[in-house]
Amino acid sequence: AQSVAQPEDQVNVAEGNPLTVKCTYSVSGNPYLFWYVQYPNRGLQFLLKYITGDNLVKGSYGFEAEFNKSQTSFHLKKPSALVSDSALYFCAVRDFGGTSYGKLTFGQGTILTVHP
Amino acid sequence: DAGVTQSPTHLIKTRGQQVTLRCSPKSGHDTVSWYQQALGQGPQFIFQYYEEEERQRGNFPDRFSGHQFPNYSSELNVNALLLGDSALYLCASSRTVLIGAFFGQGTRLTVV
Numbered sequence A: 001a002q003s004v005a006q007p008e009d010q011v012n013v014a015e016g017n018p019l020t021v022k023c024t025y026s027v028s029g030n031p032y033l034f035w036y037v038q039y040p041n042r043g044l045q046f047l048l049k050y051i052t053g054d055n056l057v058k059g060s061y062g063f064e065a066e067f068n069k070s071q072t073s074f075h076l077k078k079p080s081a082l083v084s085d086s087a088l089y090f091c092a093v094r095d096f097g098g099t100s101y102g103k104l105t106f107g108q109g110t111i112l113t114v115h116p
Numbered sequence B: 001d002a003g004v005t006q007s008p009t010h011l012i013k014t015r016g017q018q019v020t021l022r023c024s025p026k027s028g029h030d031t032v033s034w035y036q037q038a039l040g041q042g043p044q045f046i047f048q049y050y051e052e053e054e055r056q057r058g059n060f061p062d063r064f065s066g067h068q069f070p071n072y073s074s075e076l077n078v079n080a081l082l083l084g085d086s087a088l089y090l091c092a093s094s095r096t097v098l099i100g101a102f103f104g105q106g107t108r109l110t111v112v
Helices: none
Strands: A003-005 A010-014 A019-021 A024-026 A032-038 A044-050 A056-058 A064-068 A073-078 A087-097 A100-106 A110-115 B005-007 B010-013 B019-024 B031-037 B044-050 B053-057 B064-068 B074-078 B087-094 B107-111
Touching: A003 A087, A003 A100, A010 A019, A019 A110, A024 A073, A032 A064, A032 A073, A044 A056, A044 A064, A044 A073, A073 A087, A100 B031, A100 B044, A100 B053, B005 B087, B010 B019, B019 B087, B019 B107, B031 B074, B044 B064, B074 B087
Parallel strands: A010 A110, B010 B107
Antiparallel strands: A003 A024, A019 A073, A032 A044, A032 A087, A056 A064, A064 A073, A087 A100, A087 A110, B005 B019, B019 B074, B031 B044, B031 B087, B044 B053, B064 B074, B087 B107
């Protein structure tokens, strides 16, 4: 069975500093990995995905993520944080193949707070 | 192009009642998945519909059922509501040949 772990419940950074939100995964084959952001009382907004190819994936709002197969990690990064980046971030892995049809398995989420 | 739309946005029900939530997928999408997000948790997969049939199901009891219509819209039905069913219910749509899903704003269900 696939799984995702987000080891930090909360991440606090100062505006203008780089930020990292950590994610590790476990799958039986090659992973499809995603990052979503959720603002209060809202649905999930897609940030970026890794399917194959370059290990550094660029996404929306200046976010990027680095895929590391040997460490089974897919950490979300941004060079310079904004106060408006404060939100709840979810890492997810999609299963595929056999009788699976793209079900997403999510981590528990990480609350990112960017201080002015 | 409207994205994924869900209705209603908020709902309050009493224990034992039944509820129906609705979802219209993004234009061009043929697959609808439903997720339950309890407070402080990540979304949990309930089931997925494609070609009007349930194609994959998560670890949810039979009280949770669904339907997909010919226009690809979908309903989630929950019978015999429990307090623990209180959650944000998210609908996600996708295309079979594409990788990735778009989520709606969700329906906040409160069971009292």
